Amino acid sequence: MDIYRKNKTPRGKRDGATSTLGETIVMAAVSIGRDGKGAGGAVGYFEALAVQQPKLFVGLLGRVLAGEEAEPDVTSLLRRMKRIM
Numbered sequence: 001m002d003i004y005r006k007n008k009t010p011r012g013k014r015d016g017a018t019s020t021l022g023e024t025i026v027m028a029a030v031s032i033g034r035d036g037k038g039a040g041g042a043v044g045y046f047e048a049l050a051v052q053q054p055k056l057f058v059g060l061l062g063r064v065l066a067g068e069e070a071e072p073d074v075t076s077l078l079r080r081m082k083r084i085m
Contacts, residue, residue, distance in 0.1 A: 026042060034044030050057040 029042040029045040031038055032045050033039040033041055034048040038044075040047060046057070046060075049060075
């Protein structure tokens with residue numbers, strides 16, 4: 001059984017481009033913040049996103065929680081938010 005994929009990266013390991021892109025996205029969120037000037041850092045950015053684009057935020061939240069066992073309160077909150085939108 002070959003543990004390598006087509007591009008020779010071991011299964012389950014991220015390649016360098018994916019890691020770099022993720023770090024760049026986080027750095028951008030930190031720089032922008034809630035007010036476009038860095039207020040609140042990445043948390044501020046996502047707070048503003050939740051208020052201004054709730055559908056997008058719920059989608060991102062769902063993706064983050066998809067691989068994790070969500071607490072019942074979070075799961076029911078997501079269901080209610082999806083029904084509203």
